[in-house]
Amino acid sequence: MQDPLLHRPAPSDDPLGRFFWQSGADGVLRFLRCGDCGYWLHPPSSRCPQCLSANVAPQPVSGRATVHTFTINVQPWTPGQEPYVYAIVEFPEQDGLRLTTNVVGCPIDEVRIGQQVRVAFVDRNDAYYPVFVPEAT
Amino acid sequence: MSDKFEHDAVISGVARSAIGRRLGRSALDLTVDAAGAAIADAGLARGDIDGICTYPGGSADVTFGYAGPPPQEVQDALRLNLTWFQGSAELPGQLGAVVAAAMAVSTGLCRHVLVYRTVTESSAQGSGGRAAVLGSERAHSYGVWSAPFGGTSPVNWLAPVAMRHMHEFGTTREQLGQLPVTFRRHAALDPEAAVFTAPLSLEAYLAARMISTPLCLLDCDVPVDGCTALIVSTAAHAPNTPNGAVRIEAVGTAARGRLSWDQYADLTSMAAQGASDHLWSRTDLRPTDVDVAQLYDGFSILALVWLEALGFCGHGEAGPFLEGGANIALDGRLPLNTNGGQLSGGRLHGYGLIQEAIAQLRHAAGARQVRDAEVALVSNGGGPIAGALLLTRDR
Numbered sequence A: 001m002q003d004p005l006l007h008r009p010a011p012s013d014d015p016l017g018r019f020f021w022q023s024g025a026d027g028v029l030r031f032l033r034c035g036d037c038g039y040w041l042h043p044p045s046s047r048c049p050q051c052l053s054a055n056v057a058p059q060p061v062s063g064r065a066t067v068h069t070f071t072i073n074v075q076p077w078t079p080g081q082e083p084y085v086y087a088i089v090e091f092p093e094q095d096g097l098r099l100t101t102n103v104v105g106c107p108i109d110e111v112r113i114g115q116q117v118r119v120a121f122v123d124r125n126d127a128y129y130p131v132f133v134p135e136a137t
Numbered sequence B: 001m002s003d004k005f006e007h008d009a010v011i012s013g014v015a016r017s018a019i020g021r022r023l024g025r026s027a028l029d030l031t032v033d034a035a036g037a038a039i040a041d042a043g044l045a046r047g048d049i050d051g052i053c054t055y056p057g058g059s060a061d062v063t064f065g066y067a068g069p070p071p072q073e074v075q076d077a078l079r080l081n082l083t084w085f086q087g088s089a090e091l092p093g094q095l096g097a098v099v100a101a102a103m104a105v106s107t108g109l110c111r112h113v114l115v116y117r118t119v120t121e122s123s124a125q126g127s128g129g130r131a132a133v134l135g136s137e138r139a140h141s142y143g144v145w146s147a148p149f150g151g152t153s154p155v156n157w158l159a160p161v162a163m164r165h166m167h168e169f170g171t172t173r174e175q176l177g178q179l180p181v182t183f184r185r186h187a188a189l190d191p192e193a194a195v196f197t198a199p200l201s202l203e204a205y206l207a208a209r210m211i212s213t214p215l216c217l218l219d220c221d222v223p224v225d226g227c228t229a230l231i232v233s234t235a236a237h238a239p240n241t242p243n244g245a246v247r248i249e250a251v252g253t254a255a256r257g258r259l260s261w262d263q264y265a266d267l268t269s270m271a272a273q274g275a276s277d278h279l280w281s282r283t284d285l286r287p288t289d290v291d292v293a294q295l296y297d298g299f300s301i302l303a304l305v306w307l308e309a310l311g312f313c314g315h316g317e318a319g320p321f322l323e324g325g326a327n328i329a330l331d332g333r334l335p336l337n338t339n340g341g342q343l344s345g346g347r348l349h350g351y352g353l354i355q356e357a358i359a360q361l362r363h364a365a366g367a368r369q370v371r372d373a374e375v376a377l378v379s380n381g382g383g384p385i386a387g388a389l390l391l392t393r394d395r
């Protein structure tokens, strides 16, 4: 996946989040999910915030999401940086399950709230950054 | 003791250092200036000060000019004898330091607390702008969920809030722009203090350089150097203040919902909603009783969110409330950010707003004075942290 960001900081190597940044190796997005009550967790935690069960483990999601809101960053924080879309997407698996990400693979002025997008991965810094591309309509 | 701790404390003094862009002075230098003036303003002497409280405190990263000197440096510089001190960033908004000071006074731990907030962000950024202090190689803590995706500046974290508000409620840039445009008009009445005082038209606002859609350069506050200091004293001291004490009617410190930049259920209200609800639960006064408001405007959208969260208009109705700007003018229903706020007055990180509320309640705001101001609201923060204070004129 072509990366629109020149400067993409590496995620910290936090044991709870390591699975998330490696999940894209097989092209699948995963979040932690409670094995007892089914609640999806993001950001990761070692206990389910709903039932406090410690029985949480990475589970795949479909990778389809809706753009909840976004911004087109225009300011060149990094010299030479193209404008890019910084977005919050929401997943159909659970109300309010959201991820901050980028929408790529289309002209930036075509991104809309409510748009259907699908996960893709940018492989950099020994991590797989989940980004989203518009669903073919 | 009162049944609400905040009634045991008053704000007895306030002052600031020189404020400006790239002053090139040390944070301690600015702090000592403001502290000395605030102590005098409260009718006190150095030996009376037995507490210090600041936001964010010495453990914060001073590299960006975001943090002032830690309490211990101020204690030593002024040779104070303290029974209590605190510097912390984990508070309900920047004014959490004021709340903590009031708690310390109420519990009897100390009688007169020096509260200060010092920034040297303008000097730290130099000619390189904000980019000069951004961009560490590895993202940490909650930043790991934003920085790797180019969420570089707070403007990137808040622009999606503005976008969502516009999407849900039809809010327009013309309506949002009434905040910076009106605040600029107010700033012109405080030429000694404000950074920008030249008239700003709505047309000029709409034509300004975009930073992160829909927020343009004029939606972002101005980094400055400077210190604001205030003295929180026992209520018994109120009659002895030469310039008038200000009562703390209620605090809003609640942390409710998922306090993050992206997970809060309703992104168009965020932490401001919890703080606002909490504040109104601690007083019989209502939003219609407020004569003047100083709402945090690190970005214009934050002041808009506060307007709704505090109940000055309905949720989603800030756009029509702001339309034309009359409601928030000095003679409007809710005179707002009467010193120009941070958008024109400079980012004293909320403390300039507190100082202006005190000036209004003392009826010492000169050309900007709101007639007969008796009740003022101050809010700090926004996004995942928020705090609010309801202040009243001492009668």
Ligand SMILES: [Zn+2]
Binding pocket: A034, A035, A036, A037, A038, A039, A048, A049, A050, A051, A052, A053
């Ligand atoms: Zn559970």
